[in-house]
Amino acid sequence: MPELPEVETVKRTLEPLVVGEEIFQVRVYYSGIIKCPNAEEFTEYIKGRRIETVTRRGKYLLFSLSADWELIIHLRMTGRLTVNKGEDPLDKHTHLVFELSAGKELRFTDIRKFGMVYLVKSGCWERIHGLFTLGPEPLASEFTLKVLKDKLHGKKTRLKNFLLDQSQIAGIGNIYADEIMFAAGLLPQRKTEDLTDREIARLYSAIHLKLEEGIRHRGTSFRDYVDGKGEKGGFQEKLKVYGRSGQNCSCGSALISIVAAGRTTVYCPKCQG
DNA sequence: ACAATATCCTGCGAGC
DNA sequence: TGCTCGCAGGATATTG
Numbered sequence A: 001m002p003e004l005p006e007v008e009t010v011k012r013t014l015e016p017l018v019v020g021e022e023i024f025q026v027r028v029y030y031s032g033i034i035k036c037p038n039a040e041e042f043t044e045y046i047k048g049r050r051i052e053t054v055t056r057r058g059k060y061l062l063f064s065l066s067a068d069w070e071l072i073i074h075l076r077m078t079g080r081l082t083v084n085k086g087e088d089p090l091d092k093h094t095h096l097v098f099e100l101s102a103g104k105e106l107r108f109t110d111i112r113k114f115g116m117v118y119l120v121k122s123g124c125w126e127r128i129h130g131l132f133t134l135g136p137e138p139l140a141s142e143f144t145l146k147v148l149k150d151k152l153h154g155k156k157t158r159l160k161n162f163l164l165d166q167s168q169i170a171g172i173g174n175i176y177a178d179e180i181m182f183a184a185g186l187l188p189q190r191k192t193e194d195l196t197d198r199e200i201a202r203l204y205s206a207i208h209l210k211l212e213e214g215i216r217h218r219g220t221s222f223r224d225y226v227d228g229k230g231e232k233g234g235f236q237e238k239l240k241v242y243g244r245s246g247q248n249c250s251c252g253s254a255l256i257s258i259v260a261a262g263r264t265t266v267y268c269p270k271c272q273g
Numbered sequence B: 001a002c003a004a005t006a007t008c009c010t011g012c013g014a015g016c
Numbered sequence C: 001t002g003c004t005c006g007c008a009g010g011a012t013a014t015t016g
Helices: A004-018 A041-048 A145-153 A159-162 A173-184 A199-216
Strands: A025-028 A034-036 A049-056 A058-064 A069-075 A079-084 A094-099 A104-110 A117-120 A254-262 A261-266
Touching: A004 A049, A004 A058, A004 A079, A004 A104, A004 A199, A025 A041, A034 A094, A041 A069, A041 A117, A069 A079, A145 A199, A159 A261, A173 A199, A173 A261
Parallel strands: A034 A117
Antiparallel strands: A025 A094, A049 A058, A058 A069, A069 A117, A079 A104, A094 A104, A254 A261
């Protein structure tokens, strides 16, 4: 569920609450969420480690721990990572509870159980394929207009597929892909190699605009998403196309829904070309 | 090299 | 009210 702006918001809300905390114990209610090592080793190795930093890479959350361990979490569609009080009632779908000091708990909750949790030695990402092959951070300075242009022209694919490909650009999912293409005035089925310099410049600006706007509104809570404090985001109010199929675009024409890259894709046939 | 499809899983809204 | 169906923001393996 959460894309770059949502994961960034979770990161920012968790950071002040968990950095410096020691993980005294982990309670595992559903071990299938732990991808490596096995649940027994996971709980054994993590016990007594201190959380030193919280960072984000694409849609992954990275917790660097003492003694060179790294806890890596992907929320996938419905994952939630929240800080709770020990006495807060446990959600039906809470799979992992990290016990911190003074009754504070970091809880991983995931209705659909698609989330993924890893514990590795720092920087040992080879076993986490999606993280290991991740493309550049779209909001970092190394993601230049030239980088985007080279990537677009080096691929024989369509724009929607390209934007969802995490190995090309990290962190864009279905909602922001559609909003970015609308903001850039580009159709999802456009071939990336055919895009002109002008269009690529519009796409580049739209990527920054929409991701930054998403972060500023603390993410999109279309269904399940909440931040580290359990609070909803506000960007769903600002969506121009996603979830608005059949409604009118601001230009007056009806928004169209198609399936592209295997996902529902909404666009305006008049504003996007 | 790329696209489409199935898969993991639960909940929800629509339609009957 | 209760049922069945289709759909959901992700990543990945498999098939074409």
